[in-house]
Amino acid sequence: MEKQGSSETTPDEVAVAVGCPSETGLAGKAKVCQGCPGRDLCLSGGGKDPDQELIDVRMNAIKHKILILSGKGGVGKSSIATCLATALAQCNKKVGIADLDICGPSIPKMMGVEGQKVINSEYGWVPMRSPNHDIKVMSVGALLEEADSAVVWRGPRKTGVVSVVTSRPYQ
Secondary structure, eight states, rough: OOTTOOEEEEOOHHHHSSSSOSSSSTTTSEEEEEETHHHHHHHHSSSSSTTTTHHHHHTTTTTTTOOOOOOOSSSHHHHHHHHHHHHHTTTTTTOOOEOSSSOOOOOHTTOOTTTOOOETTEEEEOOEEOOTTTEEEEHHHHHHSSSTOOOOOOOOHHHHHHHHHHHSSSO
């Protein structure tokens, strides 16, 4: 808290200046929170993700899951995912890619679905389908208005996007 007569900045003011007040008393209430997919989680004061049950249902329908990740950019994660998905599809396996790269999603371009839109149906989102072996593709890149849009998501906003991408697709 700021002391009277002090010029120190409060944690709430710092969070607002940075953009996401998730660690403050303004979590879920600040103007910047409007439209954030993680807003409900912040308003609830944390706890269980309201989408967790739906995520569990969707993920349990997938027999095998392969996670490709790294703490560093530019190491070929998307290339490996694309090659692996294509190889599995060539072996007549049902394959899908969930691209959660919020900083530079390249999977839509690599899978030949750039420009396609995710369809919102009464059952959930219908993933894009790659012309290469009918691979299903769900990507944060398809949710952006423009492929080159700059995205700066942290904390609950980032968590909320991951939650939405893993809970909404149904096919």
